[in-house]
Every structure is written in C-alpha cells, then in structure tokens.
Amino acid sequence: MPAITLPDGSVRDFAAPLTGTALAAAIGPGLARAALAMKLDGKLVDLARDIDHDAAVTFVTRKDPEALELIRHDTAHVLAEAVQALFPGTQVTIGPSIENGFYYDFARNEPFTLEDLPTIEAKMREIVAANELFSREVWDRDDAIHFFQERGERYKAELIQDLPVSETITLYRQGDWIDLCRGPHMRGTADVGTGFKLTKVAGAYWRGDHRNAMLSRIYGTAWRDQKELDAYLHQQEEAERRDHRRIGREMDLFHLQSEAQGSVFWHPKGWRLYRTVEDYIRRRQNAAGYDEVRTPQLVDRSLWEASGHWEKFRHHMFIATVEEEPDVTLALKPMNCPCHVQIFNHGMRSYRELPLRMAEFGSCHRYEPSGALHGIMRVRAFTQDDAHIFCTEEQIGPETVRFVKLLSSIYQDLGFPDFRVKFADRPDVRAGSDADWDRAERALHEACATAGVAYTENPGEGAFYGPKLEFVLRDAIGRDWQCGTLQVDYVLPERLDAEYVGEDGARHRPVMLHRAILGSFERFLGILIEQYAGRFPLWLAPVQVVVASIVSDANDYAEDVAKRFRAAGLSVTTDLRNEKINAKVREHSLAHVPVIAVVGRREAEERRVSLRRLGVERQEVLGLEETVTLLASEARAPDLL
RNA sequence: GCCGACAUAGCUCAGGGGUAGAGCAACUGAUUCGUAAUCAGUAGGUCCUCGGUUCAAUUCCGAGUGUCGGCACCA
Numbered sequence: 001m002p003a004i005t006l007p008d009g010s011v012r013d014f015a016a017p018l019t020g021t022a023l024a025a026a027i028g029p030g031l032a033r034a035a036l037a038m039k040l041d042g043k044l045v046d047l048a049r050d051i052d053h054d055a056a057v058t059f060v061t062r063k064d065p066e067a068l069e070l071i072r073h074d075t076a077h078v079l080a081e082a083v084q085a086l087f088p089g090t091q092v093t094i095g096p097s098i099e100n101g102f103y104y105d106f107a108r109n110e111p112f113t114l115e116d117l118p119t120i121e122a123k124m125r126e127i128v129a130a131n132e133l134f135s136r137e138v139w140d141r142d143d144a145i146h147f148f149q150e151r152g153e154r155y156k157a158e159l160i161q162d163l164p165v166s167e168t169i170t171l172y173r174q175g176d177w178i179d180l181c182r183g184p185h186m187r188g189t190a191d192v193g194t195g196f197k198l199t200k201v202a203g204a205y206w207r208g209d210h211r212n213a214m215l216s217r218i219y220g221t222a223w224r225d226q227k228e229l230d231a232y233l234h235q236q237e238e239a240e241r242r243d244h245r246r247i248g249r250e251m252d253l254f255h256l257q258s259e260a261q262g263s264v265f266w267h268p269k270g271w272r273l274y275r276t277v278e279d280y281i282r283r284r285q286n287a288a289g290y291d292e293v294r295t296p297q298l299v300d301r302s303l304w305e306a307s308g309h310w311e312k313f314r315h316h317m318f319i320a321t322v323e324e325e326p327d328v329t330l331a332l333k334p335m336n337c338p339c340h341v342q343i344f345n346h347g348m349r350s351y352r353e354l355p356l357r358m359a360e361f362g363s364c365h366r367y368e369p370s371g372a373l374h375g376i377m378r379v380r381a382f383t384q385d386d387a388h389i390f391c392t393e394e395q396i397g398p399e400t401v402r403f404v405k406l407l408s409s410i411y412q413d414l415g416f417p418d419f420r421v422k423f424a425d426r427p428d429v430r431a432g433s434d435a436d437w438d439r440a441e442r443a444l445h446e447a448c449a450t451a452g453v454a455y456t457e458n459p460g461e462g463a464f465y466g467p468k469l470e471f472v473l474r475d476a477i478g479r480d481w482q483c484g485t486l487q488v489d490y491v492l493p494e495r496l497d498a499e500y501v502g503e504d505g506a507r508h509r510p511v512m513l514h515r516a517i518l519g520s521f522e523r524f525l526g527i528l529i530e531q532y533a534g535r536f537p538l539w540l541a542p543v544q545v546v547v548a549s550i551v552s553d554a555n556d557y558a559e560d561v562a563k564r565f566r567a568a569g570l571s572v573t574t575d576l577r578n579e580k581i582n583a584k585v586r587e588h589s590l591a592h593v594p595v596i597a598v599v600g601r602r603e604a605e606e607r608r609v610s611l612r613r614l615g616v617e618r619q620e621v622l623g624l625e626e627t628v629t630l631l632a633s634e635a636r637a638p639d640l641l
Numbered sequence: 642g643c644c645g646a647c648a649u650a651g652c653u654c655a656g657g658g659g660u661a662g663a664g665c666a667a668c669u670g671a672u673u674c675g676u677a678a679u680c681a682g683u684a685g686g687u688c689c690u691c692g693g694u695u696c697a698a699u700u701c702c703g704a705g706u707g708u709c710g711g712c713a714c715c716a
Contacts, residue, residue, distance in 0.1 A: 201644085202645070369713080551673045585676045598675075
C-alpha cells in the first residue's frame with residue numbers, strides 16, 4: 001500500500017494504488033486544478049499513472065520549469081493532429097520540444113508553405129478548445145509496427161523497429177488521434193493554452209541525414225500564456241534589430257554583393273572597427289610571446305598533398321590555374337598551418353627555440369556551400385587570428401595554461417566575460433594513427449587539468465588531425481558562439497617532416513598546437529556588432545566623436561575642436577550642416593556615435609565643449625583641453641590602460 | 642548542396658497585363674536655430690537576368706542567379 005512522500009516531507013498512506021490525479025485531489029482542489037503532470041521518484045510522468053508503491057511525488061504545475069517542455073511537446077502533438085486533419089495522407093514522424101518552442105516533421109509530397117500556417121493554427125486552436133484528453137496505451141511491439149504500417153505511417157513503423165526490444169512501446173491518444181510517443185503529456189489539449197504560434201516552415205532531412213528524404217518541418221513557439229508569448233516575440237524583434245547585416249548597412253560598415261559571394265567589402269568605418277580589433281589582438285599576442293608572420297595565398301598543390309588537405313579538404317578549396325603553365329595547379333590556402341610549418345622547417349631548429357609561437361592574421365578562402373553563407377558570419381574569404389605553437393609534448397600543458405589565460409583576458413576586454421569550453425575528440429574520418437590520437441587526447445586532458453579548465457565533452461567533433469578545445473562565447477542575448485579553439489596535432493609535423501634538435505643532440509618531432517581566439521575576424525566582428533547592437537564602447541566605436549555646431553558662427557571653432565581630438569588619436573567627424581542641433585543630435589544618436597560634442601557661440605567664446613553621451617540626455621560642459629585629455633583616456637584600448 | 646519564401650529608387654516598403662508610387666535618405670534654395678526630425682522645391686527606376694505566353698509583361702508561366710529562413714555542412 002503506497003506511502004507517498006510529498007515535497008514538504010510529509011508522508012501520506014493510502015489503502016490502495018491511486019493515480020496522480022486522485023492524489024492531487026486528495027491533497028486539495030487547488031492542486032487538483034493546477035497539476036499538469038507529476039514527478040514520480042524524480043521521473044516526469046502523466047498524472048493518470050498509478051502510484052502503486054512507496055514513492056516520492058512532486059506535482060508539476062504551470063509555474064514549474066518542466067511545464068514549458070510539457071506545453072511545447074503537447075503543442076507539437078496538437079500540431080500533428082491538426083495537420084493530419086487538414087491534409088490527409090500526410091505522414092507524421094517526430095515532433096520534439098526545443099528551445100523556445102517545438103517543431104514537427106511531416107512527410108508530404110507537397111511541402112507546407114507559410115500560407116498554410118494560419119489555417120493549421122486555427123485548427124490547432126479548435127483542438128485546444130475541445131480539450132481532448134491525453135491517454136496512454138502500452139502496445140505490443142509487433143502490433144504497433146503493424147498498426148502504423150496499416151495506416152501508411154512508415155516513418156513511425158521504422159521508429160518502433162529501431163527502438164531497443166526492451167523499450168515499452170507507448171501510444172498516446174488525444175480524441176480520435178493517436179501517435180507513438182514516449183510521453184509524458186499533460187491532462188488534455190486545453191492545457192496547451194493559447195500562448196503558441198506557428199513561426200516558420202523548413203525542409204529537414206529524415207533523421208538529420210542528407211542522404212535521406214527531405215521532410216517538411218513546421219516550427220512553432222509555445223509559452224505558458226499570451227503574455228509570455230508576446231514577450232518572446234518582442235525579444236525576437238529585438239534580436240532582429242541587432243542583426244549585424246542590418247547594423248552593417250545602417251552604420252555603413254560593410255556590404256556584400258553577388259560578384260564576390262561570401263567576401264566582405266569593408267567600408268571605411270567597418271574597416272576602422274576591424275583594424276581596432278586587429279591592432280588590439282596584435283598587441284596582446286606580441287606581449288604574449290608570439291612572432292607574427294605572413295605566408296602566401298596561392299600555394300602549389302604538392303604542398304596540400306603533403307599536408308593531407310588535398311585528400312581531405314580539396315572540395316572546400318578554390319583551385320587556380322594559369323593558361324601559360326598548364327601543369328601547375330595552385331590553391332588558395334584554406335588554412336595557414338602548412339605554410340607555418342614551411343617557416344618552421346626553414347633552417348635547423350633547436351629545442352631552445354621551443355615553444356615557438358608563430359602567429360598570422362591569415363587570409364583564407366574556403367568554398368562553403370551556398371546555403372551555409374550568412375552575412376559576414378559565414379563567408380568564403382576570411383581572416384583568422386591564427387597561430388601555431390611548435391612545442392614538445394611536455395610543453396602542451398603549460399602552453400594550454402598560457403593560452404587559456406590570454407584568451408579569457410581578451411574575451412573579457414572585448415565584452416564577453418562569459419564563455420565555456422568543450423572538448424572535441426577523434427572524428428570518424430581522421431588522419432594519424434590511433435596511438436597518436438591516444439597521446440594527443442591524453443595530453444589535452446592533462447593540459448585541461450593543469451589549466452583548471454572545466455569542459456563538457458563533444459564526442460567525435462575533433463579536427464581530422466587532432467582533438468581540440470572549443471571556446472564558446474555567450475552573448476548579451478544568451479546565444480552561444482564557438483570562437484576560440486586549441487587543437488593538438490601530432491600528424492602535420494609528421495607529414496611535413498618538422499624537426500628540431502633536442503638537448504640530446506638527436507632530431508625530434510615537435511607537437512603543433514593550432515589555436516585561435518576570435519576564430520575569423522569577419523565572423524567575430526559580426527558577433528561583436530550584434531553583442532553591442534552597434535553601440536560600441538568608445539575604444540571600439542568606428543566614429544568616436546561628432547563635433548556638431550549649433551550656428552555657423554561656431555563652425556571654425558568646431559573644426560578646431562575636431563583637429564584637437566584627432567591629434568589626440570580620436571576618430572572624429574564634424575557636422576557643420578545647416579541643420580538644427582536637434583536634428584544633428586538625433587541623427588548621430590541613431591548612428592550610435594558614443595559622444596556628440598556640441599559647440600555653439602558660447603562654447604566658441606569660452607573654448608569649451610558640451611558633451612552628450614549616447615543615450616544620455618544630460619550634458620557636461622568642459623574646457624577643450626580637459627575634454628581632449630578625458631576622451632583620449634576613455635578611448636584607450638583596455639590593454640593600454 | 643536540399644526544402645520553402647522573396648527580389649520594385651540609396652534604405653524601408655506599397656502597387657499592378659497598357660506613362661511606376663510613398664516615407665526616409667540625396668541634391669537645391671530659404672532659415673542661424675542650444676541637445677532625438679525647420680520649411681519649400683528638385684532629381685532619382687533595365688521593377689534581378691534570360692526565355693515563353695500575349696497586340697502589349699515590371700505584373701502571368703518557366704529556367705537561372707542572388708538573398709532570407711531552416712536542414713545538411715563548418716575539417
């Protein structure tokens with residue numbers, strides 16, 4: 001006879017097994033109304049499940065974090081029912097809850113379009129209003145397979161076939177509609193509520209494999225109520241406003257055009273931003289003991305064959321030939337590493353030179369599939385803040401520690417204090433022996449331990465030549481971006497025959513650590529633009545100050561002020577147009593200029609300036625020389641403070 | 642690469658089988674003004690490209706290209 005422990009520690013004894021619904025009712029009518037599901041000994045299950053043994057039970061109500069997942073999953077089921085009601089012959093496949101919502105993949109000859117969504121959504125609301133109750137049924141495996149095959153649901157049949165034999169096959173019924181599902185579900189479709197919306201349609205491969213059929217996916221978002229939904233939709237609009245493509249255009253930073261697909265045209269302001277970041281990274285790396293180099297763009301095929309890129313990477317490389325030399329095949333470098341090894345190999349290296357940290361702002365080209373291109377974030381021509389550390393196996397640990405320290409400090413300076421680390425180990429397709437991989441993975445694990453780096457596993461995602469650490473930034477609106485990387489490579493030094501003379505006078509292979517902090521400048525600048533929504537801190541802002549005159553009598557003085565600012569190293573423009581100061585302030589505020597220096601007759605007479613900071617209405621009037629000193633110091637890069 | 646949507650002025654967008662429309666921006670003139678839009682005027686277009694249907698296509702149809710949203714890809 002079940003003795004049930006509740007979250008407050010109290011224990012209730014019951015004479016016979018009872019359902020969660022009954023238990024909730026026994027506790028109180030308020031709970032009976034609010035309970036959507038329960039946690040039975042920590043496992044989330046339907047309220048209708050029997051509790052037949054001594055157990056700990058916690059009820060899940062709408063307020064609980066688990067509720068969102070239940071709501072989203074149930075909404076996906078409602079979507080599937082609606083679609084099958086409206087479009088007979090459509091097969092169902094899978095429909096999980098995801099971050100912020102859910103999706104459902106359907107198999108249908110004619111894919112769904114955006115125009116179908118309002119109809120489907122209306123049907124969904126009918127189903128929700130009807131409050132069809134969810135009921136769970138345990139089926140015999142073969143019966144279930146047979147059942148779905150009979151109904152022409154071959155994807156569902158395939159899913160069951162692939163389930164382990166030990167798995168209990170459960171089907172959930174809601175009204176007349178039935179689906180294979182692990183559960184749990186809420187009480188009925190009314191529990192979904194009204195806070196959902198279908199958002200987009202997309203193609204998606206069955207089981208995520210591009211060799212399989214393409215299914216028609218419908219995405220939706222679902223929340224506890226209309227208010228939460230509205231808040232989410234509002235947040236989406238905010239994210240759109242920060243889109244780097246929009247801000248890039250509005251702030252005149254860069255553009256893209258089809259004649260150079262996947263390559264960025266940097267405009268003066270964008271290039272200033274780019275150089276600010278590049279100069280900063282260069283200073284940091286110089287200070288951290290890196291030597292900067294520059295290597296060729298076009299390199300003969302033979303080097304790529306030797307490095308292994310020709311075999312593994314050729315389809316992502318741009319190949320160049322000249323008519324005059326038909327036997328020569330060159331390729332634009334997709335990575336810098338083989339070239340760096342050429343510099344390492346030039347002359348005899350001694351163990352005394354290790355660790356040798358070779359950095360390059362390496363301009364690379366990779367052929368990316370057209371569908372992968374995205375603004376300046378995913379391009380075909382990009383520049384890495386790349387470096388290779390040639391070292392001994394013993395030096396992997398200390399070098400990892402140094403690198404992680406440098407990287408965290410740089411992320412901090414650039415406005416990303418929050419990042420995490422993933423450990424990516426050997427992929428299926430790889431170069432090098434298993435023994436090499438064992439050594440490399442072990443070395444990196446040990447290095448993490450030494451560096452005190454906590455990481456999560458990312459199995460099978462290593463580079464083809466070695467395992468890697470991936471450094472993932474968290475941005476201002478909670479999105480993750482993998483930027484930094486540290487890869488241990490025993491393979492390339494071997495393939496390209498890199499050697500140094502050891503203490504013992506014999507020749508040894510160095511280990512190579514491939515590492516980047518930003519990854520690609522193009523992508524990182526895209527992230528940076530979205531992080532700050534174009535409102536950069538003073539040191540990064542492409543235009544730091546606009547000197548705006550109020551009357552034309554103050555124009556000469558405004559020019560003077562700008563000249564003084566410029567001499568102090570600030571990026572300044574003047575606005576002497578015949579416009580009202582209101583208009584000027586508005587325009588430059590919309591353009592995210594951090595400081596507007598307003599000068600009128602008064603300032604000109606007194607050699608002062610009125611400073612207005614972006615987003616701040618209050619002004620401060622200061623002497624010119626004082627202002628120059630103040631702004632110059634505020635605009636200093638964090639490493640120069 | 643795959644599925645879908647979209648492509649009209651510098652930008653945001655409307656329109657529609659028969660001289661192409663707005664707002665903002667640009668340009669010209671007037672205005673000299675104190676911290677988020679001064680007024681008036683002018684100019685601006687291969688309606689993505691190529692083909693088809695039609696007396697007539699920017700509009701309808703087809704193909705291509707590009708962009709966007711996903712999927713796959715990101716070594």
